[in-house]
Amino acid sequence: MDIYYVDCVNNTLLKTSDNNFLCHSFSNIPFRIQKITLSPNNERSKNIIQTAKSRLSSIQFNSASSSGVARDEIEIKLKSFCGLIIEQLCFSMLTHYNKNPNVVIELDSGNNSIDQIDLKIHKKWLQHGSDDYKSLTKTVEIRSSFPFKSIEKVVSQDFDILGGYKNDIKKGEIEKDFYLRFLFALDYKSDYYVKENGKIHYGKTTTKTLKECYFDNDLNLKRELVIFFIGGATNAMMLDESIAYLGSMTSSNFNINQNAEFKKIKVRNGLDCIAIMQMMLNVITTEASQGK
Numbered sequence: 001m002d003i004y005y006v007d008c009v010n011n012t013l014l015k016t017s018d019n020n021f022l023c024h025s026f027s028n029i030p031f032r033i034q035k036i037t038l039s040p041n042n043e044r045s046k047n048i049i050q051t052a053k054s055r056l057s058s059i060q061f062n063s064a065s066s067s068g069v070a071r072d073e074i075e076i077k078l079k080s081f082c083g084l085i086i087e088q089l090c091f092s093m094l095t096h097y098n099k100n101p102n103v104v105i106e107l108d109s110g111n112n113s114i115d116q117i118d119l120k121i122h123k124k125w126l127q128h129g130s131d132d133y134k135s136l137t138k139t140v141e142i143r144s145s146f147p148f149k150s151i152e153k154v155v156s157q158d159f160d161i162l163g164g165y166k167n168d169i170k171k172g173e174i175e176k177d178f179y180l181r182f183l184f185a186l187d188y189k190s191d192y193y194v195k196e197n198g199k200i201h202y203g204k205t206t207t208k209t210l211k212e213c214y215f216d217n218d219l220n221l222k223r224e225l226v227i228f229f230i231g232g233a234t235n236a237m238m239l240d241e242s243i244a245y246l247g248s249m250t251s252s253n254f255n256i257n258q259n260a261e262f263k264k265i266k267v268r269n270g271l272d273c274i275a276i277m278q279m280m281l282n283v284i285t286t287e288a289s290q291g292k
Contacts, residue, residue: 003155006034006274008093032272033155034229036089040221048092052084053219059084059110075207081219082210086144086182087118089227094119098281102133117176118142123283138280141176144227146184146206151228154183154267160247161231161270163238163263178280180232181267184225187213232276233265243269 005014005022014022014035038045059080091107098105106120119140124133143162147154161181164174186209194204216222238244247264271279 003152004030004032006032008034008097030272031155031231031268032274033151033231034273036093036227036229038085038089038221038225038227040223044092045221048085048088049219049221051088052081055084055088056081056219074211075203078207078210078215081215082146082184083142083144085225086227087142090140090142090180090182090229091119093229094121094277094281097277100281100283100285102285103281103283117174121280125284138177139174140178140180140280142180142182144182144184146186146202148188148200148202151183151185151230155228155230156268159183159230159267160262160264161233161267163233163235163244163265165260165262175235175238177235178232178276179235179238180276181230181270183228183230185228186210189213229273230267231270231272233270234279237265237270238263 003023006012007014016022038048040046056077087107091105094105102124104122106122108116108118108120110116117139119142121138121140122135123138124135126132127134141163145159147159149158159181161179163179164176186206188205188209192205192208192212194201194208196204214222214225233244244263244265247262248260270276
């Protein structure tokens with residue numbers, strides 16, 4: 001797997017100081033991921049943060065994460081806020097790249113995180129031999145995580161694209177057409193490690209890092225926040241047993257059964273960020289009416 005980093009503003013691949021393409025190589029076909037940096041002084045970044053803050057105040061969130069881990073109030077607030085940042089970022093990104101007036105992207109406007117649909121993509125096209133349009137709506141689920149390991153390792157080996165899940169709070173989730181995966185690249189420092197029983201408690205350490213290093217008390221960004229869009233999968237891929245599997249996430253502070261069950265596809269077996277965006281945004285134009 002060769003991981004290339006894309007500058008999607010200038011539509012170029014990032015290069016090193018010696019003018020070579022920035023690439024991490026593994027034994028597989030090329031896999032493209034997108035690096036996004038939100039900056040406290042950038043107007044687009046501030047707009048994404050402000051919109052996420054506005055939505056945060058109106059949404060009722062689960063007391064447990066998707067893995068079933070029971071969360072305290074601060075963790076719920078910060079991680080829910082980061083989830084909203086990702087949703088807003090994804091909406092802005094797809095809107096930016098969408099050049100087709102027959103494709104409309106809609107951000108969820110509900111106030112409950114249970115059974116919500118993060119994004120909807122509405123498409124329409126001309127029917128064959130007719131002036132009438134056909135239409136459909138595709139649904140999108142956006143997942144984000146806070147890995148401790150390097151982005152190269154989690155993409156090539158460790159992490160999955162997550163499909164539908166169930167836990168003690170959410171007994172079953174509505175299947176979506178697309179599942180997207182984003183990763184936060186936090187600058188973890190040992191000063192902010194939270195340990196329990198001699199081991200790092202990753203959830204609490206992430207919460208403390210977000211609180212102390214990245215956001216002030218009003219949830220304004222204090223420093224650059226790096227996010228990677230690593231790709232995704234379709235629901236059809238989640239039903240393909242040759243690449244998808246059922247996996248559990250366990251935790252010592254999970255509520256009852258100590259597990260949550262996901263449909264999973266290893267990132268290396270999924271679609272990279274460019275391929276999944278093309279699938280979401282593509283629609284025929286006059287092909288059906290002209291037969292060309």
